[in-house]
Amino acid sequence: MEDKNIYEYTLMLADSSLIMGQRLSEWTGHGPILELDIAITNIALDEIGQARLLYQFAAELKNKQEPGSKATEDTIAFLRDAWDFKNLQISELPNGDWGQSVLKIFFLAHWQRQMYGKLIYSPIKNLSDVAEKALKEVTYHVRWSSDWVRRLGDGTEESRGRMQKALEYLWPYTQEFFEPEGYEWDGIFENAGEDFFENMKAGWNKEVSLVLTEASLTLPESHTYMRKGGKKGLHTEHLGHLLAEMQFLQRAYPGCEW
Amino acid sequence: MDTEALQKEFDEKIEKDIKIEPKDWMPAEYRKTLIRQISQHAHSEIVGMLPEANWITRAPTLNRKLILIAKVQDEAGHGLYLYCAAETLNITREEMQEQLLSGKAKYSSIFNYPTLTWADMGAIGWLVDGAAIINQIPLCRTSFAPYSRGMIRICKEESFHQRQGYQILLTLAQGSKEQKAMAQDAINRWWWPSVMMFGPRDADSPHTKQSMAWKIKRFSNDELRQKFIDMCAQQVEVLGLKIPDPDLKWNEERKHYDFGEIDWDEFWSVVKGYGPCNEERMSARIAAHENGKWVRDAAMAYAAKQDAKSKSSTDKTSTKISKNE
Numbered sequence: 001m002e003d004k005n006i007y008e009y010t011l012m013l014a015d016s017s018l019i020m021g022q023r024l025s026e027w028t029g030h031g032p033i034l035e036l037d038i039a040i041t042n043i044a045l046d047e048i049g050q051a052r053l054l055y056q057f058a059a060e061l062k063n064k065q066e067p068g069s070k071a072t073e074d075t076i077a078f079l080r081d082a083w084d085f086k087n088l089q090i091s092e093l094p095n096g097d098w099g100q101s102v103l104k105i106f107f108l109a110h111w112q113r114q115m116y117g118k119l120i121y122s123p124i125k126n127l128s129d130v131a132e133k134a135l136k137e138v139t140y141h142v143r144w145s146s147d148w149v150r151r152l153g154d155g156t157e158e159s160r161g162r163m164q165k166a167l168e169y170l171w172p173y174t175q176e177f178f179e180p181e182g183y184e185w186d187g188i189f190e191n192a193g194e195d196f197f198e199n200m201k202a203g204w205n206k207e208v209s210l211v212l213t214e215a216s217l218t219l220p221e222s223h224t225y226m227r228k229g230g231k232k233g234l235h236t237e238h239l240g241h242l243l244a245e246m247q248f249l250q251r252a253y254p255g256c257e258w
Numbered sequence: 259m260d261t262e263a264l265q266k267e268f269d270e271k272i273e274k275d276i277k278i279e280p281k282d283w284m285p286a287e288y289r290k291t292l293i294r295q296i297s298q299h300a301h302s303e304i305v306g307m308l309p310e311a312n313w314i315t316r317a318p319t320l321n322r323k324l325i326l327i328a329k330v331q332d333e334a335g336h337g338l339y340l341y342c343a344a345e346t347l348n349i350t351r352e353e354m355q356e357q358l359l360s361g362k363a364k365y366s367s368i369f370n371y372p373t374l375t376w377a378d379m380g381a382i383g384w385l386v387d388g389a390a391i392i393n394q395i396p397l398c399r400t401s402f403a404p405y406s407r408g409m410i411r412i413c414k415e416e417s418f419h420q421r422q423g424y425q426i427l428l429t430l431a432q433g434s435k436e437q438k439a440m441a442q443d444a445i446n447r448w449w450w451p452s453v454m455m456f457g458p459r460d461a462d463s464p465h466t467k468q469s470m471a472w473k474i475k476r477f478s479n480d481e482l483r484q485k486f487i488d489m490c491a492q493q494v495e496v497l498g499l500k501i502p503d504p505d506l507k508w509n510e511e512r513k514h515y516d517f518g519e520i521d522w523d524e525f526w527s528v529v530k531g532y533g534p535c536n537e538e539r540m541s542a543r544i545a546a547h548e549n550g551k552w553v554r555d556a557a558m559a560y561a562a563k564q565d566a567k568s569k570s571s572t573d574k575t576s577t578k579i580s581k582n583e
Contacts, residue, residue: 022315025323028330029311030542032550034304034338041331045324052320074319098553154563155556162552249318249376256434258318258376258426 006124007061008086008183011076012231013115014054015087018077019239020108021047022246023095032098039144043105046137050130051077057126078250082239089230090173092239099159100166102148107170109141110208111177114200123190146211153215160216167212168220175226177204184231259283272473277403280346288472291465292402293347294363295474297354300340302366303333304358305539309373310382318376322426326379329419336412343404359544361531370533371451377430377437377444383423385445385452385490391416392486393456396476405474424493431497438499445494446502453517454525456483484514491515 024044031037055073062071090108095101116138119131152159178201185192212219229235249258259267264283271278278284307330314330317323341351357363368386373379394416397409430441457463457479469475477485487506494501505518527533 018320025314025327028314028327029307029334030546030549032546032553034334034341036550036553038331038334038338041327041334045327045331048320048324048327052324055320077320078318098550151560152553152556155560156552158552159556159559245315248316253434253436256318256437257429257432258322 003061003065005183005185006127006187007058007065008181009188010054010058010061010127012086012088012181012183014051014058014076015085016091016108016112016230017047017054018051019085019087019242020091020104021045021051022242023091023093024101024105026095027101036098040101040105043141043144046134046141050134050137053130053133057130060126074250078247082235082243083233085235085239085243086231086233087235087239088173088176089227089236090170092230092236092242093170093173094238096166096169097162099152099162100169102145102152103163103166103170105141106145106149106211107174107177107208109138109145110204111174112138113142114178114204118189118196118200121190122188124188127188142207149211149217150215153212153217163215164217167217171220172226176228176230177201179228179231181231272401272471275399275401275473277406278401279403287468288474289347291469291472291474292405293344293349295469296340296344296347296405297349297357298364298366300337300344300354301358301363302369303337303340305365305369305543307333307337308539308542309369309371309535310379312373313376313379316376317379322379325422329383329422332415332419336408336415339408339411340405343402343408346404355547359540359547361540364529366455367525367528367533368451368455369539370528370536371447372535374447375440375444377427377440378448380423380426380430380441381444381448383419383421384427384493385423385448386455387416387420387423388490389452389455389486391420392482392489396482399473399476401473424497427497427499431499441497442499445499449502450521450524451528453483453487454520454528456480456486458522458525487515487517 021044024040024047027040028037028044031040052073055076058076059071059073062069062076088108088111090104093104095104112134116131116135120128120135122128122131149163153163154160178197180197184197189196209219227236265285268278268282268284268288270276271282278288310326310330310333314323314326317326341354344354345351354363358365368389373382391413394409394413398406398413400406400409427441427444430437460466460478460480463479466475466478470478490501491506491508503518505516507516508514509516528536
């Protein structure tokens, strides 16, 4: 059913944004300097803001499909278990040091820019509207994180070492970005040909590699084991803990207004 | 001009409510008092991010989460304006930071109390931000111009913070039995520390007299405290909750609420560093500073490399030009 695809695709985008925003918000109050604390908090706000709009649309779809289900942005975010979450695994990984967090933003923002850049042409108006707003935000995230990847990669010996280590840790999680699940096709993109995802992947690779090279970082060997499964609900151990914390109040006091 | 004439000019400005700008002459003690007060205020904003940040990841709805994150981020912004205002008095942000981390500089004791439930986000907004606003509104008219300008901006945001806190409590107060209990418990824990935010009694406040003469402060601690208590005593009725002070009652003669005695032993012990979270708050600030060192160093090193590159390319261009000439 087409609506089910749209629903799942919307969740995949929304969950990736929410989980990323949730993680980044852990930095608030703990950043390396005030200006960076404010900057990373802004990105967290943008991500959670995008997630809200997408969940509101998802709730609408769900309520249409299953009358009486009373879904809201909050029931979807707070009352599902890990296996129902479709976020990219990279978003749930721990923040690590500042460099690891910046590199996470860098990879995800580049993916979001590719995705939203196509989604603005979607025939589904709710999605193209969100994409239009989100594209502006993630374009800024791309710029901000690219600047910092260059700075930290090409800064001191210590910073380069930390960035290289973060790169080796995160790189395997980027493989699933452009491996489409079944729900990513039908009805969502117009005129999406065979090479649709391949082209996005090539665009992502080109942009990302350019910055990493400028940052004097070395891409890991291609035979590195690649992680995947987030988009269909297969996650790392980290997601369960993140959800336990995020969903605590809704679970401990069910059915309340907050 | 000799010091006497400068002092006279300064006194006249204060007398006529003309603001003092950073480049104006000012008495050394006035400068010192302001550095102490503004930096302490900035530190309070920064340390004050921690108790609320403690609930960001557990906020109960997406909307509440966004509002809370934005609120804590505002506090970072307030810290930034205030550090900038203090810097106009010839002290660097690094020096102020060092004073905070070494324990030499103080910050508001209220942030040494723990946030134990979600209702604390409401109580902090209503009581702590409420007390801060009462303290800060007169500071919009303070005699040192950069401080006054910063405070005008800060007060606008603070009143939004207070409303969102009150709204959290109102929602809880109208919610389930547990939610109502949570709200009352938070008020019980935050009430007295909030009343203490106005500082020692006027008789025990060493700086008040001089600060009022310089129009840095406009009202005394006790006057502001009374104003706060009068305001809360009315607002708590709407919530249908109680303020934990059996002596709180309207005094028709004074046209103010009477209230019970503050536990001054607790007040001084938290000021001296023995509050429930002094250690946690300082450790968190120190950890953020230390863990961020490599990032700051890398940014400096990168900037230096970029400078060198652009300099060498300018040099090359100028060599070319001179060859062509």
